[in-house]
Amino acid sequence: MRIWTGLRNEGRQFWRSKSLFFLSLPALIIVFVFYYLPMFGIVIAFKDINYAKGIWGSDWVGLDNFKFFFQSQDAMRITRNTLLLNGMFIVIGTFVSVIIGLLMAELGRRWVRIFQTVLFFPYFLSWVVVGFITYILLNPTYGVINKALEWMNLIPVDWYSNPDYWPVILTLTYLWKNVGYTAIIFFTGLIAIDPTYFEAASIDGATRFQQIRKISIPLIAPLITLLVMLNIGRIFYSDFGLFYFIPRDAGMLYSTTDVVDTYVFRALRVTGDIGMASAASLYQAIVGLVLVFSTNLIVRKFNKENALF
């Protein structure tokens, strides 16, 4: 009885706020269909998918898909590549963009506008277009870099079949496209600093470098931490385009360029191994969730304001 009246009460309350609910309904449906509905699909990872039997009719295989996945050498390889490469992007990317942001704050307004435009530009290009550019540089016969090596009487390198160079190539490409964008984020943080701090410091005789070390950096430290933490929370997810188009999906490079996302894509769309694909994909989702929660916990410990939730 009490449940019944409770429900009726809730229903009445709902009816009173119905226009706001219906206003948000289209968006709620999209979010439900594209984010929540797939969550039921996680069961696929525990099944042997047979299209003739359908998803629900396929046989349960327990953890077999995971067994296969973790016993293959792939799991180790893609985990290592994902963590190492994205880790390197975070460390080097943050370092370089903080420095560029600090230097940008030292420029006059006119210069800032010019360089800001140039530095921000690559962010607007898709990875497909960036792939064309790296191809011009790395093409084994006509490429700019190999021609330069020839000119210096050095031996040209067949870049697209030699995995050793790729961690460096990928990092440089990542920096080329993204550093301007993050540098501008830091720059906007820097120009928001109250200028009286700097005035007071220079009256006290602090050099520009001392001001940067003692005022600028401590004041943008929360912003740096926030961005780094957000990135660490997402370290298990990769920028697919970078890892797929820049190495041109070359099989010989997989040992250093294959990450979880490219592996899942290939298993799903190229080799058609849905079992492996869904096992790897669920592995990514779970590790991703754990990472988001643990980084958030760490952020909360230091500074509640900056926590995501």
Place this chain on the structure above:
Amino acid sequence: MRKSNIETAGNQPWIIVVFIILSLLIIFPLLYVISVSVSSDADIARYGYKLIPQNFSFQAYDYIFRTPKGLLQSYLITIIVTTAGTTLSLLLTSSIAYVMTRKDYRYSRLTTFFVFFTLLFNAGLVPSYIVATNVLHIQDTLWALILPYGVSAWFTMLMKGFMDGLPFEIIESAKIDGAGEWGIFARIILPLTKPALATIGLFYALAYWNDWWLAMLYIQNENLVPLQYYLQRIMTNIEFLTKNMQAGINVDMSAIPAESSRMAIAILAAGPMMFAFPFFQKYLIKGLTVGSIKG
């Protein structure tokens, strides 16, 4: 505020030099794409890719403009997807973000959590792919290129941040005047959020314009290939350039200036963006500042 900070700083020459070097690192690779597109393949075979072509040749452009069907078709698809997608996304995002900011709405917190949770946990590619293809059956339709990006949780939170600053009293007084919720949203809230709509709209537009991912997953039909995916396929196989040509024309594959055509297509596809970019920049920077401060 910004001025006095800079006055104490001055323009140190070495910093300007550093930025000039950085700018050159960005500009040079782009110039290479342009100059390869106007080199002849014979020159490329002899000298490799050059920053300044030995002989200017517009062979590649001539070739593409003679049979532009594939390129034009993918332009059309991208334009449709970008305009329809951005409009739809803005409507969905602003309506749900508005509802979240209404403290007097019974389910505002629940709605916020519903959207926010998707930032924390994502089912992953395989289940999403199966939902799109086996439940919704949107593969090989324009819907597949639009709907999955319909509501971005991240942009919704950004929009909510903007809307939180709106004065609540306006809504109350409009209500007293007898306005309905939908009327308030359309006639009062949307006009007040114009700057936010511009910024977030640009981010959405950029996402739709630059997308190849959804096409790679869901599009097999030649006529629905958007620009970026078209480019990508030409990169892997130059023969795609001829695939969409009118029937009846006999094509000698060896006559195609493959190397330069590839780059010419890249210029034609990415070019308009280069000109549009400086106009958008201001809004994007504004959005990214708010985003980074709100977290």
